[in-house]
Amino acid sequence: MDEASTTEAVTRLPRVLRTRAELRAALDAARQPVGLVPTMGALHAGHASLIQRARRECATVIVTIFVNPKQFNEAADFERYPRNEASDVATVGAAGADLVWIPSVADVYPAGFQTSVHVGALTEPLEGAARPGHFDGVTTVVAILLGLASADAAYFGQKDAQQLLVVRRMALDLGIGTEIVACPIVREADGLAMSSRNALLTPEQRAAAPVLRRALLAARAGYEAGERDGEALRTAMRDVLAEAPLAEPDYVSCADPATLLELRRIDGGALLSMAVRFGPVRLIDNEPIA
Numbered sequence: 646m647d648e649a650s651t652t653e654a655v656t657r658l659p660r661v662l663r664t665r666a667e668l669r670a671a672l673d674a675a676r677q678p679v680g681l682v683p684t685m686g687a688l689h690a691g692h693a694s695l696i697q698r699a700r701r702e703c704a705t706v707i708v709t710i711f712v713n714p715k716q717f718n719e720a721a722d723f724e725r726y727p728r729n730e731a732s733d734v735a736t737v738g739a740a741g742a743d744l745v746w747i748p749s750v751a752d753v754y755p756a757g758f759q760t761s762v763h764v765g766a767l768t769e770p771l772e773g774a775a776r777p778g779h780f781d782g783v784t785t786v787v788a789i790l791l792g793l794a795s796a797d798a799a800y801f802g803q804k805d806a807q808q809l810l811v812v813r814r815m816a817l818d819l820g821i822g823t824e825i826v827a828c829p830i831v832r833e834a835d836g837l838a839m840s841s842r843n844a845l846l847t848p849e850q851r852a853a854a855p856v857l858r859r860a861l862l863a864a865r866a867g868y869e870a871g872e873r874d875g876e877a878l879r880t881a882m883r884d885v886l887a888e889a890p891l892a893e894p895d896y897v898s899c900a901d902p903a904t905l906l907e908l909r910r911i912d913g914g915a916l917l918s919m920a921v922r923f924g925p926v927r928l929i930d931n932e933p934i935a
């Protein structure tokens with residue numbers, strides 16, 4: 646690559662679209678296949694990994710940035726959610742996307758909006774129990790995005806493992822043809838899963854936050870040493886979390902990876918997961934064991 650094209654690659658910016666009409670026109674002219682990466686912005690290397698995967702697999706890559714009010718069950722969490730459009734657009738471009746849709750609330754939810762998409766039992770445990778209404782907000786907005794983009798593939802992070810299962814279920818149930826692609830969790834060097842909310846941690850909370858990863862790895866080590874009792878693995882995770890006084894566990898789970906119901910005994914894999922509060926900031930992480 647010569648110097649000029651290197652410079653161009655570094656400074657490349659995606660086309661920014663605002664309205665549904667602009668989105669439609671851009672996608673009508675787009676080369677197929679189209680890959681969609683839905684985000685709420687405050688982009689980090691985890692989001693970039695989704696965009697890069699889409700870039701490798703699709704002729705056109707579109708990222709959406711929308712802090713979806715319907716999926717926040719706490720108004721304060723919505724208000725404090727980090728927003729930085731200029732740096733997000735640069736990150737989207739550097740990761741290789743062609744288009745970025747940054748709609749207003751009225752572009753996503755037109756006047757008179759009165760539809761809600763609800764997925765059943767899968768949304769009841771874990772995040773669904775801790776955050777009432779959260780998944781209805783997620784599935785409603787993702788159904789809108791999948792409908793508007795009619796993408797061939799949509800890329801989601803394993804970081805939000807329950808969200809991934811719920812979106813897959815919805816796409817299957819509603820006959821949405823978009824392939825739902827799962828992407829691995831990207832972590833900081835100390836093991837903390839990257840999250841837009843990490844920026845809200847105080848230095849002391851940030852220093853303590855890798856305890857989620859340590860707790861998950863302790864349970865994984867127990868499993869690898871032959872432990873098959875679900876409660877024993879949940880206890881192993883709680884014991885590690887208890888070593889960090891700033892960490893207040895919301896839930897700790899060892900669940901069936903398909904139904905997300907808590908397991909008494911593991912005989913066909915499990916999803917270890919947890920949500921932990923550090924003051925007002927709530928972090929989640931998970932580890933599948935097979």
Ligand code: AMP
Pocket residue numbers: 683684685686691692694695800801802803804805828829830831832838839840841
């Ligand atoms: P969000 O902006 O938090 O709604 O996330 C948008 C997408 O990025 C979701 O599919 C997330 O699962 C995914 N994502 C967020 N953090 C990570 C991470 N650390 N590694 C991989 N994917 C992530």
